[in-house]
Amino acid sequence: MGGGHRLLLENARQVVLVCARGERFLARDALRSLAVLEGASLVVGTDGFIKAVGPADAIQKQFSEETFEERIDCSGKCILPGLVDAHSHPVWAGERVHEFAMKLAGATYMDIHQAGGGINFTVERTRQASEDELFSSFQQRLQCMMRAGTTLVECKSGYGLDLETELKMLRVIERARRELDIGISATYCGAHSVPKGKTAKEAADDIVNNHIPKLKELGRNGEIHVDNIDVFCEKGVFDLDSTRRILQSGKDTGLQINFHGDELHPMKAAELGAELGAQAISHLEEVSDEGIAAMATARCSAVLLPTTAYMLRLKQPRARKMLEEGVIVALGSDFNPNAYCFSMPMVMHLACVNMRMSMPEALAAATINAAYALGKSHSHGSLEVGKQGDLIIINSSRPHALCS
Numbered sequence: 565m566g567g568g569h570r571l572l573l574e575n576a577r578q579v580v581l582v583c584a585r586g587e588r589f590l591a592r593d594a595l596r597s598l599a600v601l602e603g604a605s606l607v608v609g610t611d612g613f614i615k616a617v618g619p620a621d622a623i624q625k626q627f628s629e630e631t632f633e634e635r636i637d638c639s640g641k642c643i644l645p646g647l648v649d650a651h652s653h654p655v656w657a658g659e660r661v662h663e664f665a666m667k668l669a670g671a672t673y674m675d676i677h678q679a680g681g682g683i684n685f686t687v688e689r690t691r692q693a694s695e696d697e698l699f700s701s702f703q704q705r706l707q708c709m710m711r712a713g714t715t716l717v718e719c720k721s722g723y724g725l726d727l728e729t730e731l732k733m734l735r736v737i738e739r740a741r742r743e744l745d746i747g748i749s750a751t752y753c754g755a756h757s758v759p760k761g762k763t764a765k766e767a768a769d770d771i772v773n774n775h776i777p778k779l780k781e782l783g784r785n786g787e788i789h790v791d792n793i794d795v796f797c798e799k800g801v802f803d804l805d806s807t808r809r810i811l812q813s814g815k816d817t818g819l820q821i822n823f824h825g826d827e828l829h830p831m832k833a834a835e836l837g838a839e840l841g842a843q844a845i846s847h848l849e850e851v852s853d854e855g856i857a858a859m860a861t862a863r864c865s866a867v868l869l870p871t872t873a874y875m876l877r878l879k880q881p882r883a884r885k886m887l888e889e890g891v892i893v894a895l896g897s898d899f900n901p902n903a904y905c906f907s908m909p910m911v912m913h914l915a916c917v918n919m920r921m922s923m924p925e926a927l928a929a930a931t932i933n934a935a936y937a938l939g940k941s942h943s944h945g946s947l948e949v950g951k952q953g954d955l956i957i958i959n960s961s962r963p964h965a966l967c968s
């Protein structure tokens with residue numbers, strides 16, 4: 565009698581591996597077609613990692629003596645890696661439905677922000693909410709994401725701005741990381757907006773002198789685990805100098821740089837990110853040609869957010885130009901009170917229609933490249949032996965059903 569395993573997925577019409585040679589990301593020609601097996605099976609071990617993937621008859625022979633806690637007949641279906649959402653703001657209190665009417669009436673994102681709404685509105689409500697209230701709504705949002713196929717999601721703080729509330733948000737994220745069945749990459753985003761009564765420089769001083777040292781201490785004690793540092797680098801929010809100071813300080817304590825840049829105005833955020841060794845920059849609707857070239861050279865991934873450009877009627881980020889220049893393009897939902905979308909399939913669909921990405925490009929951007937943006941593509945983002953057994957089964961013989 566052989567050993568026992570967690571799961572056998574048998575005889576799928578297609579298993580979309582995405583990549584099969586240990587690639588950490590896919591760019592340029594590698595995006596033309598993804599690695600796919602026809603008529604294949606996959607085995608997940610009791611430790612949750614993929615033990616085997618291959619032709620159905622070969623897997624049947626190899627595992628004929630072995631037992632499985634669960635077997636699923638996948639005839640006629642497709643298996644794909646779990647989707648990776650590389651950018652979300654899912655911890656907050658207070659709806660912003662009223663702002664939609666303002667936007668439809670012509671107000672821009674920054675009009676609302678400067679009038680004390682937008683992020684500032686959510687900050688007020690999030691400061692008032694208890695940790696349990698925040699956890700409960702966060703948990704429901706994560707469940708919606710999982711139902712739409714997301715198995716790894718980046719989750720930002722950033723609706724506290726003061727140390728106390730930022731830590732409250734990070735503890736909520738940490739609790740979810742420990743208790744729930746979804747992978748989480750935690751991002752400290754204390755520089756999401758300049759708090760009332762402070763200048764950007766004063767806010768940056770507070771972050772560098774007080775917030776980041778506290779994160780380091782709590783990380784050392786094992787109380788919270790933070791992966792990334794983020795700044796909203798934007799005209800009227802954090803300028804390039806303050807952004808640089810905050811990101812460098814985070815990097816010096818071991819955090820990966822992953823920040824908002826070149827969204828509403830050209831800020832040379834892409835050039836800065838490439839120079840600082842950022843793992844990822846999000847948005848990039850206003851990125852310069854030089855910024856695109858610098859990101860490609862630095863292997864700094866571009867996290868594109870189709871829901872934001874759609875919601876705010878912004879110009880679309882130049883996905884085609886980035887792809888042609890060899891930038892590692894990833895996708896995120898940008899789920900937040902202003903862009904209420906849990907669904908990565910919808911994000912992929914918008915990327916295809918509005919940003920003119922091909923379906924293989926969108927699928928790679930929502931799997932291996934999004935995992936790369938989070939520094940997790942060694943363990944996530946493709947169906948390869950030794951990787952996390954995070955996967956989805958769709959009731960279609962063609963994987964592109966997911967984003968069409």
Ligand SMILES: N=CN[C@@H](CCC(=O)O)C(=O)O
Nearest residue numbers: 682683796872898900901902
């Ligand atoms: N641009 C900055 N941050 C978010 C929006 C957050 C909010 O409006 O609450 C974004 O990525 O779209």
Ligand SMILES: [Zn+2]
Nearest residue numbers: 651653824898
């Ligand atoms: Zn964001």
